[in-house]
Amino acid sequence: MITTNEKGQNNIWAKEPTMYTDPNKDYSVTHNEMAERLNGQLAMCGIIAAFISYALTGKLFFGVW
Numbered sequence: 001m002i003t004t005n006e007k008g009q010n011n012i013w014a015k016e017p018t019m020y021t022d023p024n025k026d027y028s029v030t031h032n033e034m035a036e037r038l039n040g041q042l043a044m045c046g047i048i049a050a051f052i053s054y055a056l057t058g059k060l061f062f063g064v065w
Contacts (some may be wrong), residue, residue, distance in 0.1 A: 003011050021027065054060050 003013065005011065050060055
């Protein structure tokens with residue numbers, strides 16, 4: 001696309017490509033939000049695993065403590 005400014009100079013700008021998105025996908029949740037949620041879920045799984053380990057063996061982390 002070529003445009004001309006008020007001094008008669010030509011500017012050549014790149015044509016922007018068409019953005020294609022999936023209409024069925026939710027784009028309102030950012031990558032950081034998903035990563036934080038996954039981090040929290042994995043942390044809770046670790047806590048539950050520690051409780052189960054303590055309940056079964058009487059020690060945390062499979063006999064280390």
